[in-house]
Amino acid sequence: MIWTAIEDTLPPVPPARRLDAAPEGLAETVGLTAAHLDSRAHTVEDFERSLDGLVRHAHRDRYPLARALSSALGHRYKEQEIEAQRLGGVDAVVASLLWLVPGYSLKPEYVRRHRGHEECAQEGLELVIAARLREVGYTLMSKDPLPFLLSTPTWDTGALEAAELVERLTEYRRLGVRPGPADFGQALLRIRRGDPAAGAAAEAAARLGTAEGARLAAWLGPDGAPAPALRRVVEPDPQVHRAWQRIGTTAAQVAFLTGERPALQREFPESFHWLGRPHEGFTQCYHWHQGHAVRASVLPEDRDTQAAWLLPHITLAATADDHGGAWMLPHLALLGGPAGPALHAAVAAGLGGRYADSRRPAVEALLALAARGELDAPLLGRELAAMTALGTVKPNRLADAARSAAAAGAHATVWTVLAEVLPALLPSVRGAGEVLAVAASCAERSGATGPVPEAVAVAAARRGTSAVVAEARRLSAALTGG
Numbered sequence: 001m002i003w004t005a006i007e008d009t010l011p012p013v014p015p016a017r018r019l020d021a022a023p024e025g026l027a028e029t030v031g032l033t034a035a036h037l038d039s040r041a042h043t044v045e046d047f048e049r050s051l052d053g054l055v056r057h058a059h060r061d062r063y064p065l066a067r068a069l070s071s072a073l074g075h076r077y078k079e080q081e082i083e084a085q086r087l088g089g090v091d092a093v094v095a096s097l098l099w100l101v102p103g104y105s106l107k108p109e110y111v112r113r114h115r116g117h118e119e120c121a122q123e124g125l126e127l128v129i130a131a132r133l134r135e136v137g138y139t140l141m142s143k144d145p146l147p148f149l150l151s152t153p154t155w156d157t158g159a160l161e162a163a164e165l166v167e168r169l170t171e172y173r174r175l176g177v178r179p180g181p182a183d184f185g186q187a188l189l190r191i192r193r194g195d196p197a198a199g200a201a202a203e204a205a206a207r208l209g210t211a212e213g214a215r216l217a218a219w220l221g222p223d224g225a226p227a228p229a230l231r232r233v234v235e236p237d238p239q240v241h242r243a244w245q246r247i248g249t250t251a252a253q254v255a256f257l258t259g260e261r262p263a264l265q266r267e268f269p270e271s272f273h274w275l276g277r278p279h280e281g282f283t284q285c286y287h288w289h290q291g292h293a294v295r296a297s298v299l300p301e302d303r304d305t306q307a308a309w310l311l312p313h314i315t316l317a318a319t320a321d322d323h324g325g326a327w328m329l330p331h332l333a334l335l336g337g338p339a340g341p342a343l344h345a346a347v348a349a350g351l352g353g354r355y356a357d358s359r360r361p362a363v364e365a366l367l368a369l370a371a372r373g374e375l376d377a378p379l380l381g382r383e384l385a386a387m388t389a390l391g392t393v394k395p396n397r398l399a400d401a402a403r404s405a406a407a408a409g410a411h412a413t414v415w416t417v418l419a420e421v422l423p424a425l426l427p428s429v430r431g432a433g434e435v436l437a438v439a440a441s442c443a444e445r446s447g448a449t450g451p452v453p454e455a456v457a458v459a460a461a462r463r464g465t466s467a468v469v470a471e472a473r474r475l476s477a478a479l480t481g482g
Contacts (some may be wrong), residue, residue: 005447007412008413010370011367011409013368016155030068037076041113042294043293044297047294054445055145059146059148066097074098077091077100083101083105084096085110092133092134093133096140106130106135107134108181108182112363123274127271135181136180140389145175147177147182148168150180159335160192161195162197163190163197163201166213188219189272190300194336201216202216202220215267226302227261229259229308231345234254253312254315254387256341257307259278300336303332306335307329307345310328312343317355321354326358326362329362330365341379347362348362351393351401353401370413381417381419385424387419395431402439406445412448418438419439424433426455426459431454433471436467436468440478449481
């Protein structure tokens, strides 16, 4: 059905911001690195600028950098020698510059052997980060360290402009530098495919006449396109998913099977291969509670895949005594790539969270997507209707989340969403009256007019003064101007 309504006035969404260049001075580089390592926030900007600054200064003159790092950060590394797997993040690079890491523990085969089998998406993302950091550390211990990194993002989301990567590859060719496999692989995953100039960048990459240029050109074509996720309704097998059984989430749930990406498995280092294999939810994962934006920046242009991996952990917040992983939703909403069905399903599950603080991030994500013109309100409504039928989303929790979104100015959006939900609730689902009340209020506030949904008309025609009947009549009057 089509309704007319006054356009929403939504909270502004902060645009993606270009990263500042790496610090030029030695003191600034060391200071930024120390601040990043001492911070719990671990922003993409600080992580990437610290890393790129260390690489650039080590290429120019390693020894003054090592002395300054030893003075500022030597207290962090009390042992004489530390294997790389015991160090996280930029610490692995700093310790390498201080000759505290044995070179063998930085080699790709050692990373694979000691990380073992990854159980969840966050572990797969971590493996890519670890491989990239250890590759950097290994090159810094060589006689000819890299002049700069290829994968440093353009934007604070982690996205990288294709034209910038072409410029970096051109400079590598001029200097006769061979790219690091993990660094180049991460650069490809960060390419912003929606850039109108991507076609010109692909042509320029092909003209480089290098293997990396050819790979970039192919990646900007079909090779690099994210694989669509397949929606399924799944009942977890208790024998396989005992962790889910213990917390009471064995009922049927919406899940997405992420597609296979052959090029990612065929042409990238082994540490990237997990990301290219098909995966379904219901894996045991504890990383969502401790994660940060740096992990999401591994795939900054594929938010729908990340949402598919996150969905089971958001569902925990709706079906179990758990706050789930919904807190990541606002960040995913601001990443690139299609805002597809998996992202909408993740927002839907988040709106049904048991606790108010687990619903709040889903509301923020809904508002962000709507403000960016990326929200498919009817799709979100249909997903909510399906999850209500499965019992994943409870009407009273949905009503509370919808009220919060409406209070932020999204009256027309919320009405369009709830219009798809109401047929699943009426005539008799407990809590339908609360949802109807929010729908009626949003229709009134947005000036929505149009046909009355059949389920609402039937409820309004019933006798009595129940909340369902009263709110159905109120909504009918709003839509017809009665």
